[in-house]
Amino acid sequence: MDSAERAADGGGDRYRPGYELVAERLLQHIAEQGLHPGDRLPTEQGLAELLGTTRNQMREAVKVLAAIGRLSVRRGAGIFVAAADRTLADEELAHFQPTDMAHVSMLLDFRRLIEAETARRAASLATPIQVRKIRESAEESLRLGTANEVRGFARADQQFHDAVAIAADNIFLQSNVANIRRFAAQTDTLLFHGDVPGSLEVAGRQHVAVAEAIAEGDPDRAVQLMTAHIDTTQRQFERKIRNRMFTQGPQQ
Incomplete structure (x- = not known):
């Protein structure tokens, strides 16, 4: 059981999929580190180790965050904080x-x-x-x-x-x-x-x-x-x- 799943065993998080918790924690990490659109993130394995989860959970989290426009995954280049469009220009709203x-x-x-x-x-x-x-x-x-x-x-x-x-x-x-x-x-x-x-x-x-x-x-x-x-x-x-x-x- 990874840390996201352990977190899901208690409190209000118990009903949430593990990848959802990981996606939330990854967004929090981006905010805490003050990362900006275009900044490169570690690999899926590197992020998994950094946030204490499995690579499979991280892969699903990255997929869903890319689908909603928060991350950009470029084949052969890596994972990046997605470039903000005009509606996400404000730094607080970007997080x-x-x-x-x-x-x-x-x-x-x-x-x-x-x-x-x-x-x-x-x-x-x-x-x-x-x-x-x-x-x-x-x-x-x-x-x-x-x-x-x-x-x-x-x-x-x-x-x-x-x-x-x-x-x-x-x-x-x-x-x-x-x-x-x-x-x-x-x-x-x-x-x-x-x-x-x-x-x-x-x-x-x-x-x-x-x-x-x-x-x-x-x-x-x-x-x-x-x-x-x-x-x-x-x-x-x-x-x-x-x-x-x-x-x-x-x-x-």
């Missing part, structure tokens, strides 16, 4: 920990603030064409959510939130909404592995309610409904984590 519940809670809190404001502004500023786009994407998300079509819902969900951000008529709000979704996708990939944290139908119905408030030009109602939507997302997320803790035993 976001997708499986750290404190970081995830901060992300949801930030999302609540940003998307409530986009809803408020959209209700005041949206053009008829923008209102139609918001409504159409909300209704599509409800249709796909009711059918539990996960991939289709994810596209409609993105289109809805993007449409609200566009209607807010502020490129910085729009950029932040896109940035939040990129970070959230990292968490979804590492923690849920393609699963969803809660009811897609509930989320779709909330989209439709927000869209109607925007169409009616009611900023206060739009803020209230968007905030409730993010609150529901957070509760579903936390419930999903608790369910994983109670239904999965230690990883072997």
Whole structure:
């Protein structure tokens, strides 16, 4: 049993795959060492020895971190800290920990603030064409959510939130909404592995309610409904984590 698996034997980590723990520790190591985009890391074996795990666990951790854009693996050259794109330029955000519940809670809190404001502004500023786009994407998300079509819902969900951000008529709000979704996708990939944290139908119905408030030009109602939507997302997320803790035993 390696150290990641030993850690998984106790506390809240017992329900988490070993490679997930190793991925988190590798991100922490990068942050603690002050490494920057383009910096080269040791080999998989070297990293495994450094962090006290097996090469197989490290290989899986490197794969998933490369898949979400945190590492770059170049054949024949080695493993590197991935070059930050414009959305990860801030040094603190570059060290976001997708499986750290404190970081995830901060992300949801930030999302609540940003998307409530986009809803408020959209209700005041949206053009008829923008209102139609918001409504159409909300209704599509409800249709796909009711059918539990996960991939289709994810596209409609993105289109809805993007449409609200566009209607807010502020490129910085729009950029932040896109940035939040990129970070959230990292968490979804590492923690849920393609699963969803809660009811897609509930989320779709909330989209439709927000869209109607925007169409009616009611900023206060739009803020209230968007905030409730993010609150529901957070509760579903936390419930999903608790369910994983109670239904999965230690990883072997």
